[in-house]
Amino acid sequence: MKCIDKFSKKQKKKPSRYQKRHQQKMIKTLFLVVLLILVLLFGALAIFLVSGNRKLKEVLPYNRSQQIFGTMAGEDYPVGKGLADTLCVGEAETPLEGVEAKEGERAGLFAVQEKEIPFATGLYERISPGKVTQLMTVLTAYDKLNPEDSITIASEDMVYGNDFRSCGLSSDTQVTVNQLYNAVLVSSAQDACLALARSAGGSAEAFVELMNQKAQELGMTNTHFANVTGVSDENQYSTVYDLYLLMNRFLEYPDILNAMGLPEFILNYSKADGTENQQWLNCDNLYTAGRISVPKGITILGGKYFSSEAEHYTVLLAQNNYGDAYAILVYGAENETRDEQSCPSDAGKNKFLKFYLKFLIYHCIFERYAL
Template structure:
């Protein structure tokens, strides 16, 4: 935990262009906001932080590619923790279903994958027009592993409500947990009100914060990487009467279902898409280059799905140049 408070402190300092004096005001922590850098550095916290993350100071954008017209774009070599490309990465953005990676992080920390989740009336009756649903009925039971798989691969919003209610008792309480996780991760420019990303003006993040969440997941949760790398999944569960049921879902990631090909020398491992009218078309990916380095790429608010994947290919092509 101390390491994460340090991460948040360093992030804020760098965003402000440097720390004046030796005092660091650490956000979200009333009992540590008077610690000095020297105190924080005892035990090697600064070295631990530097080894885990790429820190990009405000104004250090490296974006200059006219083909990358999305609102916010980021590519990081997560093996060496170096920025390859960055443009407008601290701009407040709506994440749409990329929100689901934050939900997954909270779920993996606060539940067991073999937990049995019961689908509630609320989860089974999302009425928002255009909301993507797995179609689970009230009273169905399913393991957390299967539910997270449907949630991340197919992007079913009903699965998100079920996860939230199982862990926190309500969507509102779960959103509080998401915001606490954002504080711990150092994602100081994010705020969430639901587990799925259906639009709310007070539900936002940045490309850099998405990197922080995604980096935490891919480096510490192999189960998450296993789930997001699947193109087609068969989800098994029990109906309200206890009978066996199953559904087959395809990934929303075009790379995984074969409708988009990555640039030569790049292997897409997995990722998460997101789309709403106000968020535009969004994508975060985990990929590997020919040098065996792993990369995290983020594109937020492309105009269309086609434009999103064309621009992601342009961004991934920079891996061979890094």
């Protein structure tokens, strides 16, 4: 006798010929879709790898607060032993077509992203850093002081005489650290330098030692500071290359860079009796102030500038419309008049970056504007 399970599942019907064909088409379609996706992925990867070897960049809007560094250097660019591969390195003398250095000049043009030095003369020879010393004062104090803290100006911070620049603060005046930074960066105020040094180091003399330690940290091995204001001193010296190392570090401090690029500044402070007051400070860098024009497509981020009968120097950070940063340093320059014949009116229309830079360093620095 055969037992039958009434609750057993019904036998499945065999798929029809139409259903088999449909399943086969679905499998083929799914295979083709997967294959197409794989082809597209490999194609996109190939395009990315090929384009990655080119130096094409998207146009970036200019922004002073942006940190402008990080582009890869060319693989074939030589890097000196003992130097970080993130820095520009090169020979003491590197000619640039169209630029003729005058006797006694020490200069360098540094392409920060490319890590190249398109132009250099006397790159490692000693120079007096001048007001650029104050930038080291700010950088050293920046790591020691809270920008929002208040400093009381002391009598030892005061400077007098026509040869000194002051922000006009009197003894017992209270001003924030940040306001003093701006006074130094915009107007090269020496009393502000002394107040920062005293507050951060206990005394100006002790602070100078901190500056020299900072210089060694930056790799400025041919630099020695003797004061915080930039006053000429035989024991205070540097080189164009060492000062490039200093300027390069400011690209990592957008707040300082913003202040360095201000064309003017209103200093806020409190008098000894507690009343609030303001002092207008003009920018002593004619490039930042816009009194010396630069080519279209180049923006001056900041720096220091000085011109007198005895001494002329310019230390600038500049940026193009693509966000590429450049350091331009010239010392020992002659104060020549501008030759209108050598400055073509259509020079600013040229779209090639190298021509812009050549124009910038040649016509705006080596062919000095008459002041």
